[in-house]
Structures are given as C-alpha cells and as structure tokens.
Amino acid sequence: MRILHHGAVNGVTGSCHELKISEKFGVLIDCGLFQGAETSGSGASESHLEIDFPIDHIKALIVTHVHIDHVGRIPYLLAAGFKGPIICSEPSAVLLPLVLEDAIKVGFTRNRQLINRFLKALQQQIQTVPYGEWYPVSGDLDVKLKPAGHILGSAYVECKVKSVPVTKRVIFSGDLGAPYSPLLAAPKAPYGCDVLVIESTYGDKEHASRINRKQKLQNVIEKAVEDNGLVLIPAFSIGRTQELIYELESIIHKRRNKSLTNALAWDDIEIVIDSPLASKFTEVYRTLESYWDKEARKRVQSGRHPLSFDQLTTIDDHQSHLDTVEYLKKTARPTIVIAASGMCAGGRIVNYLKALLDDQRTDILFVGYQAKGTPGYEIQRYGPRGGYVMIEGARYQVKASVHTISGYSAHADQKNLIDFVKRMKNKPTEIRIIHGDDGAKSALKQKYRGLLGSKTDIQIPTQ
Incomplete structure (x- = not known):
C-alpha cells in the first residue's frame, strides 16, 4: 500500500x-x-x-x-x-x-x-x-x-x-x-x-470566535455606511456565499427596526449577490435543508428564511452586472456586494475592484484564504500599506479599506x-x-x- x-x-x-x-x-x-x-x-x-x-x-x-x-x-x-x-x-x-x-x-x-x-x-x-x-x-x-x-x-x-x-x-x-x-x-x-x-x-x-467574527462583520458594515461606501466581499460561489447570507440575515433580524444611520435602517440595507452560480447554489442549498444543522432548521421552523429575505437581490445576466457596477460607482450607495471569485482571480468581483479599489469609501472584506499569486493575496497583503495590485495587466492603487475575518474561512x-x-x-x-x-x-x-x-x-x- x-x-x-x-x-x-x-x-x-x-x-x-x-x-x-x-x-x-x-x-x-x-x-x-x-x-x-x-x-x-x-x-x-x-x-x-x-x-x-x-x-x-x-x-x-x-x-x-x-x-x-x-x-x-x-x-x-x-x-x-x-x-x-x-x-x-x-x-x-x-x-x-x-x-x-x-x-x-x-x-x-x-x-x-x-x-x-x-x-x-x-x-x-x-x-x-x-x-x-x-x-x-x-x-x-x-x-x-x-x-x-x-x-x-x-x-x-x-x-x-x-x-x-x-x-x-x-x-x-x-x-x-x-x-x-x-x-x-x-x-x-x-x-x-x-x-x-x-x-x-x-x-x-486560530480563528476568532463566531461571536467575534459576526461582530466584526457588523462593524465593517457600519463603518462603510457611515461614509456612504460599499462593502465588497469576494466569496466562493458555494459554501462561503451561503454562510455569509445566513450571518447577514441574523444581524439584520436582531436589529430590525433599528437605525443604521439617520437615513438608513438595518432593514433597508441592500445585499447584492452578483454571481449566477452563487444564486444557483443558494437555490440548491435551500432544497437540501435536511442537511443543515439544528440551529438553521430551527430558524426555518420559526418562520424565518435565512437564505432568502427581503434585502437580498441577485443579479444574473451580464448587462445587469455591468449596470450595477456603474451605478454603484457613481452613487456610492451603501450596499453589501458578494461576488465571485473568492481569490479575485476572475469572475464578476474583478469589475467591482477595477471600478472601486481607488475609492476611499470602499471597504473590501476577505473572508477566505488567499493563495499566493492571486489578486486577492496582493490586495490583502499590500492594500493596508497603500500599495497597488495588478489586475488583467493594469495597475490599480488600493485606496479602499481592507479587512480580513479568517473565521469565515x-x-x-x-x-x-x-x-x-x-x-x-x-x-x-x-x-x-x-x-x-x-x-x-x-x-x-x-x-x-x-x-x-x-x-x-x-x-x-x-x-
């Protein structure tokens, strides 16, 4: 053997x-x-x-x-x-x-x-x-x-x-x-x-506890909203995206009817899933509810929908994706965007990064491992120092804030x-x-x- x-x-x-x-x-x-x-x-x-x-x-x-x-x-x-x-x-x-x-x-x-x-x-x-x-x-x-x-x-x-x-x-x-x-x-x-x-x-x-990482996720959102910024979360279409949706629903549920800012309530912040594959996987996850843990099934039994709720918007076709990137670049409307790929090596997250990396109001949140040689690794390592990243042959200055929560890995x-x-x-x-x-x-x-x-x-x- x-x-x-x-x-x-x-x-x-x-x-x-x-x-x-x-x-x-x-x-x-x-x-x-x-x-x-x-x-x-x-x-x-x-x-x-x-x-x-x-x-x-x-x-x-x-x-x-x-x-x-x-x-x-x-x-x-x-x-x-x-x-x-x-x-x-x-x-x-x-x-x-x-x-x-x-x-x-x-x-x-x-x-x-x-x-x-x-x-x-x-x-x-x-x-x-x-x-x-x-x-x-x-x-x-x-x-x-x-x-x-x-x-x-x-x-x-x-x-x-x-x-x-x-x-x-x-x-x-x-x-x-x-x-x-x-x-x-x-x-x-x-x-x-x-x-x-x-x-x-x-x-x-060693990872932070679930309570700590959920608090950090909330803190990143609150910071971004204060300066009318966008939270960009590169995430794998399967697994990570669904877990983040689940955690965001939990944060919003506990703070429903409470103000996030003077002009925005927690119930009104929009979460965009910009990945056809992630949308498809999320639908399949819902059909496989019998494999969820006890906590998740209990939430469903109480009438909540942890993977499908009012603030959640999914974007499927490519033109809608391009329109969304352009709209958010112009308006800087407080929004949470989850897009593939998880290491920023391709997929729709790339267009968001090219449009918004040099905007100080943008917050980039890494929740998964970034392999050497990927744009995600370069942003995670050099972004906090005011460095730059090469994406598709072009150089982009990182002025956005960069955060990492390893517990969601x-x-x-x-x-x-x-x-x-x-x-x-x-x-x-x-x-x-x-x-x-x-x-x-x-x-x-x-x-x-x-x-x-x-x-x-x-x-x-x-x-």
Whole structure:
C-alpha cells in the first residue's frame, strides 16, 4: 500500500491524492484545480491541466467536496479515459454537475452539445453514498464518508484496506470545517486510524470566535455606511456565499427596526449577490435543508428564511452586472456586494475592484484564504500599506479599506486540527500533512509532535 500525492503538497490547491493498494488497483481522493502561483511537482497549473500521472489502475474517484480546487480537474480525468465510479455524498452529487458545468464553460467550451455530453457521462459515473455507511469499492477496499463541516456535502474519507496482511485504516481529511460554522454541524473525530492524510490550511493560526467574527462583520458594515461606501466581499460561489447570507440575515433580524444611520435602517440595507452560480447554489442549498444543522432548521421552523429575505437581490445576466457596477460607482450607495471569485482571480468581483479599489469609501472584506499569486493575496497583503495590485495587466492603487475575518474561512484552525487527532481513541502511527503553506505545515507538525511524541511518523510530503 502506498499513498501518492498529485497536488496540494506545494500549497493549498490542486488536491489530488492516490491510495495505491497494488500495481493494478488504486483510487483517487479528489482531483482539483491548481490556482494562483501553485503547481504540481511536474508543473501542472491553470494553463497546464492535463492528467500527468498513470490512471490505468485507478478504479474509483472519491470526492470530499465540490470546491474547484478539489474537483476542477475531473473533466481532464474523464478525457484521459477514466470510466470508474465517482463516489461522493448525496448533497455533493447534486452540486458537482453545477460546479463542473461552469468550469467547462470557462476552461473548455460553451458548445451546449459538448457540455451536455460531458454532463451525461458524469451523471452515469456519480455514485452517491450516505454518510456513515461503508461502500465496497472492491474486495480489497471499503470506504466511508463522514461529515467534514466545510461546505454542504463535504466529507472526510475513511478507507478500510483489506489486501495487506493486517487490515489498515487510512483517513483523508479533505477540508475540515471550523466548529460553529453557519448552516453546518461541526465534524466529529473518527475512532482512529493507522494513517492520516490531513489538510493544514490554517495549521499555524486560530480563528476568532463566531461571536467575534459576526461582530466584526457588523462593524465593517457600519463603518462603510457611515461614509456612504460599499462593502465588497469576494466569496466562493458555494459554501462561503451561503454562510455569509445566513450571518447577514441574523444581524439584520436582531436589529430590525433599528437605525443604521439617520437615513438608513438595518432593514433597508441592500445585499447584492452578483454571481449566477452563487444564486444557483443558494437555490440548491435551500432544497437540501435536511442537511443543515439544528440551529438553521430551527430558524426555518420559526418562520424565518435565512437564505432568502427581503434585502437580498441577485443579479444574473451580464448587462445587469455591468449596470450595477456603474451605478454603484457613481452613487456610492451603501450596499453589501458578494461576488465571485473568492481569490479575485476572475469572475464578476474583478469589475467591482477595477471600478472601486481607488475609492476611499470602499471597504473590501476577505473572508477566505488567499493563495499566493492571486489578486486577492496582493490586495490583502499590500492594500493596508497603500500599495497597488495588478489586475488583467493594469495597475490599480488600493485606496479602499481592507479587512480580513479568517473565521469565515470554513477551514478548521490549528486548534481544530489538533483536536481532530487528540479525540481519536486509536492514534495514527503515520500522519501526512498536506494542503497548506510551508509555515502552516511546519507549525502543525510541531504541534502533532508535542501531542504524539516519537511513536507517530509525521511527514510533510514534497511530491
């Protein structure tokens, strides 16, 4: 048995890991897109996405969740000839075709016939597995999906490998969520395993509490409204956007009928979701209410609509988007705009940034990880110093205020990642730390060493 990594070892994107049980049998866990400056060991990046490893022996793909950095290379995997099952949770099975249809339009073709042909093949390969049930991939391998609390449908993967002299348990964490994230129940640690492959996105940081981050979100809104400014929130279309809508509804609900300024009540501030994909995902999230956590379902039962309320406006067509950008640039009307992409590397957020970065009344709020090489990383790092960012070949001075609330990252922080292992009854004898910057991986390794001592082999793979 071997574990090979085809991504997410030189950063936090391109997740793709192989559990190789024999020369003739292996499975992939995720097959994601590289973003920003990150590449695979052999140079795969946004401009070089072909599958650059053997797949003849790959009998199944297991998807932890549908973020593009975990599923974006699936079209290339199918194009390379993969015809095995794509195993995922029931919510992920609903969301995956939507994510990949959009990815194909951006990276492959807008030919409807070709897109439909791909989606038909994809649907035939998707195999849904309920949380907590063992699924036999072969006589040598069973897998089980457990809720990861990252986005709707996210899972960590337990693998029971039966072909070795002694049955081994291998766990792939996918992206673990932070406790008390909106809409989602916190992930529960497994009983134990022999080998753990774990993410480390925030392996060197701890998030603010949910109360603190909600207060900070409210503070940013109040500051922007005071100077008639706009709050721009770059957010991934799936997961982050829905969580922010949920939190904003909560803030407005608690302050209904109260003044935000002399001229504006909390009930009247407009929230714009400017992303067709985010709008579509939000609709799907509403249909998957049975997978929400208890708090969210209780709100619905009380008559509230946490993902659909009066202040919420969605923008679908491109012309309306351009008109909205121009209108808000001219009027500086206090508005909260949530637009993709989360790292400002494309999508509609780019037009807002080009129009409003040099306006001191604008507030940019980052709520997710910004990978090196993306405009979001440059704005987050240099904006507070009065620096600039290059967007689509042009230089833009950052005069807007820049804020970061890491607690909305939907990723577990250092304490959560440590607790995931600490709460196991049977501690792993091997840990592989992936999906993080060098500093985050090193810091987490040191913490695990302090927790587990020398009995556990703790590795940071480089390829």
